[in-house]
Amino acid sequence: MANRAAPALVLRSGDREELARITRSTSVRAGLAQRARIVLAAADGEANERIAVRVGVSKVTVLQWRKRYADHGIAGLDDQARSGRPRRIDHRKIVATTLKAPPTKYGVTHWSSRLLGQHLGIGNKTVATAWREYGVQPWRSETFKFSTDPELVAKVTDVVGLYLAPPENAIVLCVDEKSQIQALDRTQKMLPMQPGLPERRTHDYVRHGTSTLFAALEIATGKVTGACKPRHRHQEFLAFLKQVARAYPTGELHLVMDNYATHKKAEVRDWLDANPRIHVHFTPTSGSWLNLVEVWFGIIERQAIHRGTFGSVKDLNAKIRAFVNGWNDRCRPFVWTKTADQILKKANRQTTSNTDH
Template sequence: MPVAAACPIALRAFERERLKNMAYSHKIEYRLRVRAQIVLHAARGRSNARIAREMGLHLDTVRRWRSRFAERGLGGLRDRARSGRPPAFTPLQVAEVKALACRLPAETGVPLSRWSCPELAREAVARGIATFVSASTVCRWLADDALKPWQHRSWIFITDPDFQPRAERVLDLYARTWDGVPLDEDEYVISADEKTSIQARCRCHPTLAPGQARAMRVNHTYGRGGALAYLAAYDVHRATVFGRCESRTGIEPFMNLVAQVMSVEPYASAKRVFWIVDNGSSHRGKKAADRLTAAFPNAVMVHTPVHGSWLNQVEIYFSVVQRKVVSPNDFTDLTEVGDRLRAFEDRYNATAQPFQWKFTTSDLDDLLARLDRHTADHPEESSLRLAA
């Protein structure tokens, strides 16, 4: 009997490039790599028998994927849909479980703060949605719609009536502008705050350095060696940090930090030095601003809005300190904590670059506009906001 001729394969440029990526990538499934190699060999005009012999495959395998590519292109290299066994759950049952996951447990009378997959599976059986369903099945259903009821995020309404003008002043200073006028070369912007309660936890056994296939090990048991407050002032545009350790926070420790900065150049002889602070008790309100100006006439205090500490760039520096200095906490005493913090300041100031702050007044306008649209669509939340 005559042998059927092999399907001719002619590749376009993008198909050849995609097949090469599939054939030689180690991130692609092995079976897809083999199929791509079959097509590339066929595109060179080789016979099915030769391809099967050189690749160590069965002749029918080569013939199948060559013909499928000729019929459907790159999509023909994927496995065809298989019927599989009949579904054990109806679409209605799946929808009811997803609807249950989208309700707070308290609304259903269940004494839980949030759902987990095992709890959802048990509740579905208790409600008669299904006679039996496993937690893994529920997890798979939720993954189809990217539902994760076991997670939560916190949020807060803007309660400061002067939020926008206060935030704009801070953002303008980051852009080196004050009241619409660019800052001079001898005007500086300082971001300051306190990081409270840095503990000295002396571990009962020494910390072990990481090794082959082993992370660093820190003993869980520790003795308390007290706590201190770390006050820092960050020059926004020069990326310079001034810090000090105090036994507590308050007006006097904060003014000590101010004096530490304002007593050195270029701040001592500067035209103006803007101090961006939040509304903490150490520097809250007009009294704090007047106190600062009385001590240093060229200093200007600028407050962030209430619940707007995220606008204070020194918080970014504190996050760096938390990751690189404080965690994991293993210090013999508070003296070691202070020495480590001061040494890190020197190390940081030697190589630091200003933070790439990208949130501008235009972004602020967009954010507030989105919040206004949200409250307009949910008037019940707006009434709660006013009541608060």
């Protein structure tokens, strides 16, 4: 008597659509998609032998996945935990050792996976696996600076409040100097960019002196008032303040600046006292990042100075002035978004975290 075909596999409610999705997905494992095709074919009443031939497996495999689905549904199609030797190496121990400085006998500042593996008597791949699991990256290093200014809260609140809600009919200017800008010239002519080739320059250069750029950034428009000076003493700074006052002859001026000694010189204070329409707001100690002109200094460095070639300080100054003029033709407002509370909350969190460690 011939064997009769197995009865059609009964699918649970909603499983047909999910099984069909699995078979079409490009992100699921190939084995899971294959099992879903077996179950769907069995649900359509197809004979086990034909399913095995079409899917490319044995009849025993078809019977196995029919039973697993019947017993556990779609969840039964996943791989079960494999038997094997349990992990003998504690990843926490690897990470704990990583967080400690290497012994002085190694003469290194931080661990590499090979050195730590040698130190612990394990493979470097095991070390790398533990690092990935815990998000440890010994080869990376970042900088930080916590302000110790006793007036931190008041100064942050003052400067940020000025950015977010400036006084009516007042002009807010961020003032600072970018000192020691080098007039560097390459020893040979640069080779211009070509299709398939970047711009190329010699690795060595000739120094032709330095210049200091004083700048005042108007945050409402992005306009910059600038001046190049040979030095950055209080005399040059005071001369620049007078230039800014001439550029804005009427109305209140609110100047944001850092705590550089030049900015607090007696001569500068006396001049400010004699010009009551000009108000100064100091950023906290080690908090010059609050001064938006620092952002603009980064822009001119990247776009005009870093890759520039200058045959003399005069040439450097001329190109800086050309950039400032071009910038003012296309400038846009500088918009501050963080509130003082958000900044102080983050600073407190970082300080607490640093203390805990």
